[in-house]
Amino acid sequence: MNEAKLSLSGVVKRFGENIVLDGVSMDVSAGEMVCLIGPSGSGKSTLLRCMNGLEPVNDGAILLDGFDIAEPGIDLAPVRRRIGIVFQSFNLFPHMNAMDNVLLAPRRVLGKTGGEGLAAAEALFERFGLRDHMMKFPDQLSGGQQQRVAVIRALAMKPEIMLFDEITSALDPELVGEVLDALRALRDEGMTMVLATHEMGFARELADRVCFLDGGRIVEAASPDVLFSEPKEDRTRAFLRSVLERRL
């Protein structure tokens, strides 16, 4: 019996001739935070997009509570409700205020109108420190605030799993902290999360497990303590060294 919330086995993704995911297997347990690290082009974003069906896979299985969501032809709408995703570019609608951005999907998809959805959304704005900004338009918000609205928008669908793709990398350094705080709060509440991140300090502090990807494969997966202090693989060591050098 497989107890993983999300379980990938032998996932292969090709774009034309290019093998972008080359047999990726990994499990994510309920309440776990898994960080994906690795060089540009290693397949982190593609892996996240495959996890909620935004990209069809060429081979392998992706089990959500034991049910294969990579099977061709299955209805992906419920899958995408259960697995939320937030991108680097927040993609808020510029002509809608923050609240309307957040309520759009619940209204359309869950059929929530009026009070119920509104109260839940207000609670989310409150929780992420944006109560005073609910009625503002995206161009009246800082990048960090917009990104938190994007997180709230995904949470408004009450997902069971959240995927985050480099959600702090487009932000000015002084705004990164507030978005990482939001992730920290979600983790503390027990949300199951998979993050692609360049924030090694954050991964080290909070991840339950870190997966290092290179060339479409998981080269090494371990607890952050092990992976950052005593990586087994040469490629992991070389990557961590290069990240560190860039910082200096």
Ligand SMILES: Nc1ncnc2c1ncn2[C@@H]1O[C@H](COP(=O)(O)OP(=O)(O)OP(=O)(O)O)[C@@H](O)[C@H]1O
């Ligand atoms: N829609 C696409 N069509 C063709 N090739 C793609 C597509 N999306 C991604 N790729 C290729 O897949 C590979 C992996 O890309 P991916 O975006 O997953 O990497 P990444 O690890 O997220 O990189 P980064 O750290 O720069 O975000 C790259 O070689 C990329 O060019």
Ligand SMILES: [Mg+2]
């Ligand atoms: Mg990426």
